[in-house]
Amino acid sequence: MKKLFKLFYTDLFLTSRLFALLAGSVVLFLLWFFFPWLGVVPKLFFWGIIVTTFVDLVLLYRIGNAIFAKRHAPERLSNSDDNELGIYIENRYSFTVQAGIIDEIPVQFQRRDVLFKTTLKAGEHKLISYALRPVKRGEYAFGSIRVFVRSPLGLISRRHNFEQAETLPVYPSFLQMRKYELLAISNRLNELGIKKIRRLGQSLEFEQIKNYVPGDDYRNINWKASARQGSLMTNSYTDEKSQQVYCVIDKSRAMKMPFEGLSLLDYAINASLVLSNIALLKEDKAGLITVAEKIGAVLPADKKPTQINKILEILYKEKTRYLEINMEALYSTIRNVLKQRSLVVFFTNYESLPALQRQLPFLKRIARFHLLLVVFFENTELKQVSEQPARDVEGIYIKTIAEKFAYEKKLIMKELAAHGIQAILSTPQNLTINTINKYLELKARQKI
The missing domain is CATH 1.10.287 (Helix Hairpins)
Incomplete structure:
Protein backbone atom coordinates (compact mmCIF):
# COMPACT_ATOMS: atom_id res chain seq x y z
CA MET A 1 0.00 0.00 0.00
CA ARG A 62 -9.10 5.23 -12.74
CA ILE A 63 -7.33 3.26 -15.49
CA GLY A 64 -3.92 1.80 -14.76
CA ASN A 65 -2.30 1.45 -18.21
CA ALA A 66 -4.23 4.14 -20.04
CA ILE A 67 -1.23 5.24 -22.13
CA PHE A 68 1.19 3.08 -24.07
CA ALA A 69 4.45 4.37 -25.55
CA LYS A 70 7.39 2.66 -27.23
CA ARG A 71 10.56 3.89 -28.91
CA HIS A 72 11.27 2.77 -32.47
CA ALA A 73 15.01 2.89 -33.11
CA PRO A 74 17.33 1.26 -35.66
CA GLU A 75 19.72 -1.48 -34.59
CA ARG A 76 22.66 0.90 -35.01
CA LEU A 77 23.23 4.59 -35.62
CA SER A 78 25.30 6.17 -38.38
CA ASN A 79 28.00 8.60 -37.31
CA SER A 80 27.71 12.22 -38.57
CA ASP A 81 24.31 11.50 -40.20
CA ASP A 82 20.74 12.33 -39.20
CA ASN A 83 19.30 9.07 -37.86
CA GLU A 84 15.52 8.74 -37.81
CA LEU A 85 13.92 7.55 -34.56
CA GLY A 86 10.28 7.42 -33.55
CA ILE A 87 8.02 7.17 -30.52
CA TYR A 88 4.76 5.24 -30.87
CA ILE A 89 2.09 6.45 -28.45
CA GLU A 90 -1.46 5.18 -27.93
CA ASN A 91 -4.31 6.73 -25.91
CA ARG A 92 -6.51 4.19 -24.11
CA TYR A 93 -8.55 6.79 -22.21
CA SER A 94 -12.18 7.37 -23.19
CA PHE A 95 -11.53 11.10 -23.69
CA THR A 96 -9.07 13.39 -25.46
CA VAL A 97 -5.79 14.00 -23.64
CA GLN A 98 -2.91 16.45 -23.94
CA ALA A 99 0.40 14.54 -23.85
CA GLY A 100 3.96 15.72 -23.32
CA ILE A 101 6.54 13.07 -24.25
CA ILE A 102 10.14 13.08 -23.02
CA ASP A 103 12.64 10.62 -24.47
CA GLU A 104 15.77 10.17 -22.36
CA ILE A 105 18.39 10.31 -25.10
CA PRO A 106 22.10 9.47 -24.49
CA VAL A 107 24.24 11.93 -22.56
CA GLN A 108 26.62 12.28 -25.54
CA PHE A 109 24.11 14.58 -27.25
CA GLN A 110 23.92 16.96 -24.27
CA ARG A 111 20.34 17.89 -25.09
CA ARG A 112 17.52 18.57 -22.65
CA ASP A 113 14.92 19.72 -25.16
CA VAL A 114 13.65 16.39 -26.51
CA LEU A 115 10.04 17.13 -25.52
CA PHE A 116 7.15 16.46 -27.87
CA LYS A 117 3.64 17.81 -27.25
CA THR A 118 0.62 16.28 -28.95
CA THR A 119 -3.13 15.80 -28.61
CA LEU A 120 -4.62 12.32 -28.71
CA LYS A 121 -8.30 11.56 -29.12
CA ALA A 122 -9.89 8.56 -27.44
CA GLY A 123 -8.33 5.38 -28.85
CA GLU A 124 -6.01 7.32 -31.17
CA HIS A 125 -2.39 6.38 -31.77
CA LYS A 126 0.49 8.34 -33.36
CA LEU A 127 4.09 7.89 -34.39
CA ILE A 128 6.25 10.89 -33.54
CA SER A 129 9.49 11.01 -35.54
CA TYR A 130 12.67 12.89 -34.74
CA ALA A 131 16.34 12.78 -35.77
CA LEU A 132 19.61 12.50 -33.85
CA ARG A 133 23.07 13.25 -35.28
CA PRO A 134 25.90 11.59 -33.36
CA VAL A 135 29.41 12.92 -33.88
CA LYS A 136 31.36 10.20 -32.10
CA ARG A 137 31.54 6.45 -32.55
CA GLY A 138 30.81 4.16 -29.62
CA GLU A 139 27.89 2.96 -27.52
CA TYR A 140 24.95 5.27 -26.80
CA ALA A 141 22.64 4.41 -23.90
CA PHE A 142 18.98 5.45 -24.14
CA GLY A 143 16.84 5.70 -21.03
CA SER A 144 13.13 5.59 -20.31
CA ILE A 145 10.20 7.31 -22.02
CA ARG A 146 8.17 9.68 -19.82
CA VAL A 147 4.66 10.67 -20.89
CA PHE A 148 2.87 13.48 -19.03
CA VAL A 149 -0.90 13.34 -19.60
CA ARG A 150 -3.60 15.94 -18.92
CA SER A 151 -7.35 15.52 -19.23
CA PRO A 152 -9.58 18.23 -20.78
CA LEU A 153 -9.87 19.76 -17.29
CA GLY A 154 -6.08 20.25 -17.24
CA LEU A 155 -5.67 20.82 -13.50
CA ILE A 156 -3.26 17.99 -12.83
CA SER A 157 -0.86 15.92 -14.89
CA ARG A 158 -0.10 12.22 -14.56
CA ARG A 159 3.24 10.79 -15.55
CA HIS A 160 3.44 7.40 -17.25
CA ASN A 161 6.88 5.76 -17.19
CA PHE A 162 8.00 3.26 -19.80
CA GLU A 163 11.30 1.56 -19.03
CA GLN A 164 12.97 1.06 -22.38
CA ALA A 165 16.65 1.28 -21.62
CA GLU A 166 18.70 0.17 -24.61
CA THR A 167 22.23 0.68 -25.89
CA LEU A 168 22.78 1.35 -29.58
CA PRO A 169 26.19 1.26 -31.28
CA VAL A 170 27.22 4.20 -33.45
CA TYR A 171 29.10 2.94 -36.51
CA PRO A 172 31.00 4.90 -39.18
CA SER A 173 28.72 6.61 -41.67
CA PHE A 174 27.02 3.61 -43.32
CA LEU A 175 24.12 5.84 -44.45
CA GLN A 176 26.58 7.87 -46.52
CA MET A 177 28.03 4.62 -47.82
CA ARG A 178 24.60 3.39 -48.96
CA LYS A 179 23.87 6.71 -50.67
CA TYR A 180 27.05 6.50 -52.73
CA GLU A 181 26.44 2.80 -53.35
CA LEU A 182 23.01 3.40 -54.91
CA LEU A 183 24.38 6.19 -57.10
CA ALA A 184 27.34 4.04 -58.16
CA ILE A 185 25.07 1.15 -59.15
CA SER A 186 22.91 3.45 -61.28
CA ASN A 187 25.95 5.36 -62.68
CA ARG A 188 24.74 8.64 -61.16
CA LEU A 189 27.76 9.53 -59.03
CA ASN A 190 28.11 12.80 -60.93
CA GLU A 191 24.96 14.05 -59.13
CA LEU A 192 27.05 14.39 -55.98
CA GLY A 193 29.96 16.09 -57.69
CA ILE A 194 31.78 12.95 -58.81
CA LYS A 195 33.48 13.90 -62.06
CA LYS A 196 33.27 11.85 -65.23
CA ILE A 197 36.82 11.00 -66.25
CA ARG A 198 37.64 10.59 -69.94
CA ARG A 199 39.17 7.18 -70.42
CA LEU A 200 42.63 7.11 -71.96
CA GLY A 201 43.49 4.06 -74.04
CA GLN A 202 41.72 0.75 -73.73
CA SER A 203 41.72 -1.90 -71.07
CA LEU A 204 43.15 -5.28 -72.03
CA GLU A 205 40.76 -7.14 -69.71
CA PHE A 206 38.88 -9.46 -72.10
CA GLU A 207 35.17 -9.91 -71.35
CA GLN A 208 33.44 -11.75 -74.24
CA ILE A 209 33.00 -12.16 -78.00
CA LYS A 210 29.75 -10.63 -79.24
CA ASN A 211 28.03 -9.81 -82.51
CA TYR A 212 29.34 -6.73 -84.26
CA VAL A 213 26.94 -3.77 -84.33
CA PRO A 214 27.47 -0.47 -86.14
CA GLY A 215 29.48 1.83 -83.91
CA ASP A 216 31.76 -0.86 -82.46
CA ASP A 217 35.49 -0.35 -82.98
CA TYR A 218 36.34 -2.27 -86.15
CA ARG A 219 39.86 -2.82 -84.78
CA ASN A 220 38.39 -5.25 -82.24
CA ILE A 221 36.82 -7.51 -84.87
CA ASN A 222 37.69 -11.15 -84.21
CA TRP A 223 38.23 -12.54 -87.73
CA LYS A 224 38.57 -16.17 -86.66
CA ALA A 225 35.26 -16.11 -84.76
CA SER A 226 33.66 -14.24 -87.66
CA ALA A 227 34.75 -16.96 -90.10
CA ARG A 228 33.29 -19.68 -87.89
CA GLN A 229 29.97 -17.87 -87.35
CA GLY A 230 29.60 -16.52 -90.87
CA SER A 231 28.95 -13.02 -89.49
CA LEU A 232 31.11 -10.30 -88.00
CA MET A 233 32.09 -10.88 -84.34
CA THR A 234 33.99 -8.45 -82.14
CA ASN A 235 35.97 -8.72 -78.92
CA SER A 236 34.50 -6.90 -75.91
CA TYR A 237 36.77 -5.53 -73.19
CA THR A 238 35.96 -4.34 -69.70
CA ASP A 239 37.66 -2.47 -66.89
CA GLU A 240 40.43 -4.37 -65.21
CA LYS A 241 39.15 -6.05 -62.06
CA SER A 242 40.53 -7.54 -58.85
CA GLN A 243 42.98 -4.69 -58.35
CA GLN A 244 43.93 -4.13 -54.72
CA VAL A 245 42.85 -0.90 -52.98
CA TYR A 246 44.18 -0.42 -49.44
CA CYS A 247 43.01 2.37 -47.13
CA VAL A 248 45.74 3.21 -44.61
CA ILE A 249 44.43 5.36 -41.76
CA ASP A 250 46.72 7.38 -39.54
CA LYS A 251 45.20 7.49 -36.04
CA SER A 252 48.02 9.38 -34.33
CA ARG A 253 47.56 12.75 -32.59
CA ALA A 254 47.70 14.56 -35.95
CA MET A 255 44.18 13.25 -36.61
CA LYS A 256 42.70 14.47 -33.32
CA MET A 257 41.88 17.96 -34.64
CA PRO A 258 38.10 18.62 -34.57
CA PHE A 259 35.96 20.06 -37.36
CA GLU A 260 32.20 20.61 -36.99
CA GLY A 261 32.03 18.20 -34.06
CA LEU A 262 33.93 15.35 -35.73
CA SER A 263 37.63 14.61 -35.50
CA LEU A 264 39.73 14.28 -38.65
CA LEU A 265 40.00 10.57 -37.86
CA ASP A 266 36.20 10.23 -38.15
CA TYR A 267 36.22 12.00 -41.51
CA ALA A 268 38.97 9.66 -42.70
CA ILE A 269 37.07 6.62 -41.43
CA ASN A 270 33.85 7.67 -43.21
CA ALA A 271 35.73 8.31 -46.46
CA SER A 272 37.57 4.96 -46.17
CA LEU A 273 34.30 3.09 -45.71
CA VAL A 274 32.71 4.70 -48.77
CA LEU A 275 35.86 4.25 -50.90
CA SER A 276 36.15 0.58 -49.93
CA ASN A 277 32.51 -0.01 -50.85
CA ILE A 278 32.90 1.74 -54.22
CA ALA A 279 36.01 -0.36 -54.91
CA LEU A 280 34.08 -3.54 -54.17
CA LEU A 281 31.28 -2.41 -56.49
CA LYS A 282 33.92 -1.93 -59.19
CA GLU A 283 34.95 -5.56 -58.47
CA ASP A 284 38.28 -4.54 -56.99
CA LYS A 285 39.67 -5.89 -53.74
CA ALA A 286 39.47 -3.66 -50.66
CA GLY A 287 41.81 -3.85 -47.68
CA LEU A 288 42.51 -1.82 -44.55
CA ILE A 289 45.47 -0.90 -42.33
CA THR A 290 45.36 1.37 -39.27
CA VAL A 291 48.51 2.72 -37.65
CA ALA A 292 49.70 5.05 -34.88
CA GLU A 293 52.81 4.46 -32.76
CA LYS A 294 52.27 0.80 -33.64
CA ILE A 295 50.28 -1.12 -36.23
CA GLY A 296 46.59 -1.49 -35.35
CA ALA A 297 44.24 -3.50 -37.53
CA VAL A 298 45.39 -5.23 -40.73
CA LEU A 299 42.72 -6.61 -43.06
CA PRO A 300 44.06 -8.23 -46.27
CA ALA A 301 42.37 -7.10 -49.48
CA ASP A 302 39.45 -9.21 -50.67
CA LYS A 303 36.29 -8.74 -52.72
CA LYS A 304 33.96 -11.14 -50.89
CA PRO A 305 30.49 -9.75 -50.03
CA THR A 306 31.36 -9.94 -46.32
CA GLN A 307 34.46 -7.74 -46.71
CA ILE A 308 32.62 -4.43 -46.20
CA ASN A 309 31.12 -5.72 -42.93
CA LYS A 310 34.60 -6.68 -41.71
CA ILE A 311 35.86 -3.18 -42.55
CA LEU A 312 32.88 -1.63 -40.75
CA GLU A 313 33.48 -3.66 -37.59
CA ILE A 314 37.18 -2.71 -37.52
CA LEU A 315 36.56 1.00 -38.09
CA TYR A 316 33.87 1.06 -35.37
CA LYS A 317 36.46 0.41 -32.66
CA GLU A 318 39.30 2.66 -33.82
CA LYS A 319 40.28 5.61 -31.63
CA THR A 320 42.81 8.41 -31.87
CA ARG A 321 46.15 7.81 -30.17
CA TYR A 322 48.35 10.53 -28.66
CA LEU A 323 51.76 9.53 -30.05
CA GLU A 324 53.48 10.06 -33.39
CA ILE A 325 52.93 7.65 -36.26
CA ASN A 326 55.50 4.87 -36.68
CA MET A 327 56.29 5.04 -40.41
CA GLU A 328 58.93 2.31 -40.20
CA ALA A 329 56.35 -0.15 -38.89
CA LEU A 330 53.89 0.95 -41.58
CA TYR A 331 56.43 0.42 -44.38
CA SER A 332 57.35 -3.01 -43.03
CA THR A 333 53.68 -4.04 -42.82
CA ILE A 334 52.92 -2.87 -46.36
CA ARG A 335 55.91 -4.81 -47.73
CA ASN A 336 54.84 -7.98 -45.89
CA VAL A 337 51.08 -7.81 -46.55
CA LEU A 338 50.81 -6.32 -50.05
CA LYS A 339 52.18 -8.98 -52.39
CA GLN A 340 51.22 -7.23 -55.64
CA ARG A 341 51.13 -3.66 -56.91
CA SER A 342 48.22 -1.90 -55.19
CA LEU A 343 46.61 1.49 -54.73
CA VAL A 344 47.53 2.64 -51.20
CA VAL A 345 45.34 5.52 -49.99
CA PHE A 346 47.07 7.03 -46.96
CA PHE A 347 44.78 9.25 -44.82
CA THR A 348 46.88 11.53 -42.63
CA ASN A 349 47.41 15.22 -41.85
CA TYR A 350 50.37 17.57 -42.23
CA GLU A 351 50.36 21.06 -40.74
CA SER A 352 53.91 21.97 -41.79
CA LEU A 353 56.57 21.00 -44.30
CA PRO A 354 58.96 19.55 -41.65
CA ALA A 355 56.17 17.15 -40.60
CA LEU A 356 56.13 15.79 -44.15
CA GLN A 357 59.92 15.66 -44.46
CA ARG A 358 60.15 13.36 -41.42
CA GLN A 359 57.95 10.82 -43.21
CA LEU A 360 59.03 11.42 -46.79
CA PRO A 361 61.79 8.74 -46.94
CA PHE A 362 59.23 6.04 -46.06
CA LEU A 363 56.62 7.44 -48.43
CA LYS A 364 59.13 7.31 -51.30
CA ARG A 365 59.93 3.67 -50.50
CA ILE A 366 56.22 2.76 -50.52
CA ALA A 367 55.70 4.64 -53.80
CA ARG A 368 58.53 2.58 -55.33
CA PHE A 369 56.41 -0.60 -55.14
CA HIS A 370 52.83 0.70 -55.08
CA LEU A 371 50.71 3.57 -56.34
CA LEU A 372 50.62 5.82 -53.26
CA LEU A 373 47.89 8.41 -52.76
CA VAL A 374 48.39 10.71 -49.75
CA VAL A 375 45.19 12.38 -48.51
CA PHE A 376 45.55 15.21 -46.01
CA PHE A 377 43.37 18.04 -44.79
CA GLU A 378 43.06 21.73 -45.51
CA ASN A 379 42.79 23.84 -42.36
CA THR A 380 39.57 25.73 -43.10
CA GLU A 381 39.80 27.88 -39.98
CA LEU A 382 43.21 29.22 -40.99
CA LYS A 383 41.93 29.79 -44.51
CA GLN A 384 39.10 31.94 -43.18
CA VAL A 385 41.55 33.96 -41.06
CA SER A 386 43.87 34.50 -44.03
CA GLU A 387 40.99 35.77 -46.17
CA GLN A 388 39.76 38.31 -43.61
CA PRO A 389 41.10 41.88 -43.86
CA ALA A 390 43.56 42.93 -41.13
CA ARG A 391 42.38 45.93 -39.07
CA ASP A 392 45.42 46.51 -36.84
CA VAL A 393 49.03 45.42 -36.34
CA GLU A 394 48.01 42.31 -34.40
CA GLY A 395 45.61 41.37 -37.20
CA ILE A 396 48.43 41.72 -39.75
CA TYR A 397 50.62 39.32 -37.75
CA ILE A 398 47.78 36.78 -37.41
CA LYS A 399 46.88 37.04 -41.10
CA THR A 400 50.53 36.63 -42.13
CA ILE A 401 50.98 33.50 -39.99
CA ALA A 402 47.73 32.02 -41.34
CA GLU A 403 48.84 32.65 -44.92
CA LYS A 404 52.21 31.04 -44.14
CA PHE A 405 50.55 27.84 -42.94
CA ALA A 406 48.20 27.81 -45.96
CA TYR A 407 51.19 28.27 -48.27
CA GLU A 408 53.01 25.37 -46.59
CA LYS A 409 50.10 23.10 -47.49
CA LYS A 410 50.69 23.96 -51.15
CA LEU A 411 54.41 23.33 -50.73
CA ILE A 412 53.59 19.89 -49.31
CA MET A 413 51.56 19.12 -52.45
CA LYS A 414 54.49 20.19 -54.68
CA GLU A 415 56.98 18.18 -52.63
CA LEU A 416 54.89 15.02 -52.95
CA ALA A 417 54.38 15.57 -56.69
CA ALA A 418 58.14 16.05 -57.15
CA HIS A 419 58.69 12.50 -55.89
CA GLY A 420 55.92 10.99 -58.03
CA ILE A 421 53.44 10.62 -55.14
CA GLN A 422 49.77 11.33 -55.82
CA ALA A 423 48.17 13.69 -53.28
CA ILE A 424 44.82 15.21 -52.31
CA LEU A 425 44.48 18.38 -50.21
CA SER A 426 40.82 18.45 -49.16
CA THR A 427 38.50 20.17 -46.75
CA PRO A 428 36.97 17.68 -44.28
CA GLN A 429 33.43 18.03 -45.63
CA ASN A 430 34.56 17.29 -49.22
CA LEU A 431 36.94 14.47 -48.33
CA THR A 432 34.72 11.60 -49.50
CA ILE A 433 33.87 13.12 -52.88
CA ASN A 434 37.47 14.14 -53.59
CA THR A 435 38.80 10.70 -52.67
CA ILE A 436 36.30 8.86 -54.89
CA ASN A 437 37.06 11.27 -57.73
CA LYS A 438 40.76 10.49 -57.47
CA TYR A 439 40.19 6.73 -57.30
CA LEU A 440 37.98 6.78 -60.42
CA GLU A 441 40.53 9.00 -62.20
CA LEU A 442 43.43 6.66 -61.43
CA LYS A 443 41.37 3.69 -62.51
CA ALA A 444 40.29 5.40 -65.76
CA ARG A 445 43.91 6.30 -66.56
CA GLN A 446 44.93 2.69 -65.81
CA LYS A 447 47.61 3.72 -63.32
CA ILE A 448 46.85 1.04 -60.76
Missing part, protein backbone atom coordinates in the same frame (compact mmCIF):
# COMPACT_ATOMS: atom_id res chain seq x y z
CA LYS A 2 2.82 2.36 0.88
CA LYS A 3 4.53 1.55 -2.42
CA LEU A 4 1.34 2.27 -4.38
CA PHE A 5 0.90 5.58 -2.57
CA LYS A 6 4.50 6.49 -3.33
CA LEU A 7 4.00 5.72 -7.02
CA PHE A 8 0.81 7.77 -6.92
CA TYR A 9 2.28 10.99 -5.58
CA THR A 10 5.63 10.73 -7.43
CA ASP A 11 3.77 10.60 -10.77
CA LEU A 12 1.32 13.39 -9.88
CA PHE A 13 2.09 16.95 -10.99
CA LEU A 14 0.10 20.15 -10.53
CA THR A 15 -0.34 22.27 -13.65
CA SER A 16 -0.06 26.01 -14.11
CA ARG A 17 -3.83 26.16 -14.69
CA LEU A 18 -4.47 24.87 -11.17
CA PHE A 19 -2.04 27.39 -9.67
CA ALA A 20 -3.73 30.19 -11.62
CA LEU A 21 -7.13 29.17 -10.26
CA LEU A 22 -5.79 28.97 -6.71
CA ALA A 23 -4.27 32.41 -7.14
CA GLY A 24 -7.68 33.67 -8.28
CA SER A 25 -9.23 32.11 -5.18
CA VAL A 26 -6.73 33.94 -2.95
CA VAL A 27 -7.60 37.22 -4.67
CA LEU A 28 -11.33 36.59 -4.09
CA PHE A 29 -10.71 35.96 -0.38
CA LEU A 30 -8.73 39.21 -0.15
CA LEU A 31 -11.52 41.11 -1.90
CA TRP A 32 -14.09 39.46 0.43
CA PHE A 33 -12.18 40.93 3.38
CA PHE A 34 -12.79 44.46 1.99
CA PHE A 35 -16.15 43.77 0.30
CA PRO A 36 -18.27 41.55 2.59
CA TRP A 37 -21.12 41.62 0.06
CA LEU A 38 -19.26 38.96 -1.95
CA GLY A 39 -20.65 36.51 0.58
CA VAL A 40 -20.02 32.84 -0.14
CA VAL A 41 -18.62 33.41 -3.65
CA PRO A 42 -14.94 32.95 -2.62
CA LYS A 43 -15.75 29.75 -0.71
CA LEU A 44 -17.82 28.33 -3.56
CA PHE A 45 -15.01 29.11 -6.00
CA PHE A 46 -12.41 27.46 -3.77
CA TRP A 47 -14.46 24.31 -3.17
CA GLY A 48 -15.28 24.18 -6.84
CA ILE A 49 -11.54 24.02 -7.54
CA ILE A 50 -11.15 21.21 -4.99
CA VAL A 51 -14.02 19.16 -6.43
CA THR A 52 -12.86 19.69 -10.03
CA THR A 53 -9.33 18.65 -9.06
CA PHE A 54 -10.68 15.48 -7.46
CA VAL A 55 -12.71 14.71 -10.59
CA ASP A 56 -9.60 15.28 -12.71
CA LEU A 57 -7.70 12.95 -10.40
CA VAL A 58 -10.30 10.21 -10.84
CA LEU A 59 -10.31 10.64 -14.62
CA LEU A 60 -6.55 10.22 -14.90
CA TYR A 61 -6.03 7.43 -12.33
